[in-house]
Amino acid sequence: MRTIGLIGGMSWESSAEYYRIINQRVRDQLGPLRSAQLLMYSVDFGPVEQAQHAGRWAHAALILEDAARRLQAGGAECVVLCTNTMHLVAPRIEAAVSIPFLHIADAAGQAAVEAGTLTVGLLGTAFTMEQDFLKARLAAQGLTVLVPDADERQAVHRIIYDELCVGVISDTSRQVYQRVIESLAARGAQAIVLGCTEIGLLIKPQHSELPLLDTTELHAQAAVAFALEN
Template identity: 60%
Template sequence: MTDSRSDPVALRFRDLDAFGHVYHAEYLTLLDELRTAWFGSVLGLDHPQSYVVVRVEIDYVSSLTGDDGSVHGEFAVEAAGTTSLTLRESLRAGDGREVARSRVVVVLRDPRTGSSRSLSDRERASCVRYAERRGHAMKRIGLLGGMSWESSAHYYRLVNELVRDRLGGLHSAECLMFSVDFAEVEAMQESGRWDDAARLLTAAARVLEGGGADFVVLCTNTMHKVADAISAGVSVPLLHLGDTTAEAVLATGVRRVGLLGTGFTMEQSFYKDRLAGHGLDVVVPEADDRALVHRVIYDELCRGVVSERSRVAYQAVIGRLVEEGVEGVVLGCTEIELLIGPEHSPVPVFPTTRLHAEAAVRLALG
């Protein structure tokens, strides 16, 4: 759960009885104080009369004394109504020990009129982020896809298959997907409007964050050119494809790799430099081979066309990279693994879509 913990509050002399224990009634006061502060940080309800408690149930778990020093709260949204919120709360001592748990219903209030009011769209989106998670502690994956939808569908299948394989039974990934119109993005690529593309994808990432994604997976190699801008525009982590790929390559002992991808990925520095930053020596094909690889991606693979003729042509490109001494080949476009598998190369291939999906599931499941 994202930021479910409040800042700590120091225990005060007035909270204690003659034996140094916190009065049971004070547990409610402490929870109220912690809840109000948490509401301020999460929903912006920083006015002391922004809500009223209409129902509270509390279970006392263990004693709390002045020696504990401080307390903090952990909060989750169980339900969001039109004007009300139902919360699950945990009061914890400074050492993290749970001392009480409660269930509380609050009604939002307009401090100016004293009347109840409805949750705003922004508040409701925030509530989704802090929704109570039951069962296993799976983080919610935010898939930012559509570039192209062919590979995004592969991402979706992979993360669900991998979660099923890890957890068994009918388990599947807890995930969201925002799929953009690739024609719009491709036009921005061709015209060099990378700032516009960054704004478009950042807005999409914010929708995923508002929907409760604990981290964002950008389902494309090429658009990692604007990954830093997207990451700066959201408060949840972005799982960088270049990092997950480099880590997988290094784990095999390979150091010199060929890179296949779009012309942007092969010719510009943003991806090669990310791999090189991990200690990899990156080799790209010659100009004619780069043009062929790029054309097949956009004219065929992004349109769902998988051609044996193009597979043979890619194998020839890989062969020429091997002649230059590469020890492995990074399939640096999420569509390429629809065409090329391990059986099509004399050296190991590193399928970035699968590697990215595997890293996302590891992060989601811990």
């Protein structure tokens, strides 16, 4: 089994989900007492979040480059960045190490293509919905990517940072997301990419009229596939 390296902490609410999903998947595939070989370097989200909203992406990249190098030095055989938004600086993290970097959009895009879903709605932080670092990676796999309108994007973004990242799960906020999903469906979305690793804490399959592509789940599965690959 290869050793997985996780860069977590952004937020730790979703990083805990990565740990749970990866170990459950390994147990399911190898047996009841089996678990994953992994390392997690969990950063302090505060300075990263401040850099995000100040547009200081190069500063945030330095923090994550350092985390990736520490994982490699500790014996990790791949890097899994447990956040969608910080994939904005994925090329810098990938260049900082010599081990594979498993990109979150590749896992989501592959799942969409395999399901025959070519038009997807994307929910995430405003950075993810408005910039091209994730959308372009999905489009390169043959997908058409729709995002909510400006007011909806603002609401989705606020709920992520003010609630989900601090462990607050609200029925009222779930209803906001459901209305956004309905709007995307009316515009032609065939599935919804949960393009923030915390959204799956709020929106489950039973809450959506469209199939969900949960990037946390799919990214964690890709990490397990790498770890168990012969």
